Amino acid sequence: MSWEVARPSRALAVRGLDMAGFRIHGGGSEFLRAIPHPAVTVLLEFGEGRFDIQDPAGRTRTGSLALGLLRDAVPLRVEALECVQVRMSPLAASAVLGMPPSELSGTMVGLDELWGRDVARLCERLHEMPCWQERFALIEATLAARLRDDLPADPEVAWAWRRIAGSHGRYRIEQLASEIGWSRQRLWSRFGAQIGLTPKRAARLVRFDHAVHRLVRGQAPARVAADTGYTDQSHLHRDVREFTGAPPASAAAEPFLTVDDRAWPSTGG
Structure with missing residues (x-):
């Protein structure tokens, strides 16, 4: 299994965000783990591959996800994958996701549960784009448009x-x-x-x-x-x-x- 990893070529304008793009080529399943990180994580999956991740309750999930602040590593099985991972501080996550990070703490939800049909349309556009930098720009613009100021932390x-x-x-x-x-x-x-x-x-x-x-x-x-x-x-x-x-x-x-x-x-x- 081979990995391609891409990073934005410029600093992101939206504070508290960090992005990376992945293309993981097949060759059989590989078992990995998502390690706890001091950020809320959004995975936007737009390729034709497959990955499964097991939430802390033991349920298997796939597709675009939002992961809260994890307390333990969770299992991840990858066959092939194209995705963009966005990490954001809990302070930024509240404004972008439209919910307090405390409601995501220790768990994960399908991104469509938060953003509805917009997720499918966004992933279709990501799939059609020719390069990572265009994908990063689209995601940043999408997140900036979703910023809310009605869920501020003290x-x-x-x-x-x-x-x-x-x-x-x-x-x-x-x-x-x-x-x-x-x-x-x-x-x-x-x-x-x-x-x-x-x-x-x-x-x-x-x-x-x-x-x-x-x-x-x-x-x-x-x-x-x-x-x-x-x-x-x-x-x-x-x-x-x-x-x-x-x-x-x-x-x-x-x-x-x-x-x-x-x-x-x-x-x-």
Whole structure:
């Protein structure tokens, strides 16, 4: 099975979005896993291939999907696939998808359940386009047109998320609450209701994501643990196994682990 991966050739105008295009050529089924990532993910499938993904409840889904903030890796079977993956921060996801990310947390839904017939029309246009950059431009324009401002997060929640993300998960939750001027309990409640994870779980997910990217780049686990805020290498090992179901060495080799410039250089135009 061979992979083609494409990235946008310019910065996206819509904040909080990240895109990658995939063309996976056949050769039999390949079993992969979707690894938890600190973003809401949209998969727009427009080719004639087939993939199946199993949601946390054990149901098998296929086609264009929206995946919330996952707590564990979920199985994915691919025979052949053409798709664009869009990752967006929970703050952007609320405005684009038209629903709070908390309603998607830990699960996935068919994109047509959110956007109706527009999904089929969009995927038909993607299929007809001759290159990835035109597809990226169409998707960005589509997402920009769908932006809504009637589901905003509390400014305090948005600030807390940005602090957690910007610190790679190393911002103390008590400090967040203190700087916002909320009690720890109020921050816990409002953040969970609007983001879909508790602040502590969000910080763990962001820290794991940062650490596992460094493992993908071949850095030694002991150095990664020391630099990313883990108590020791065993602490890192436990977190990686909890999020991926695999030890660090195996997790770092996952093909679908980190779809970004650090792990996936562009190979298609």
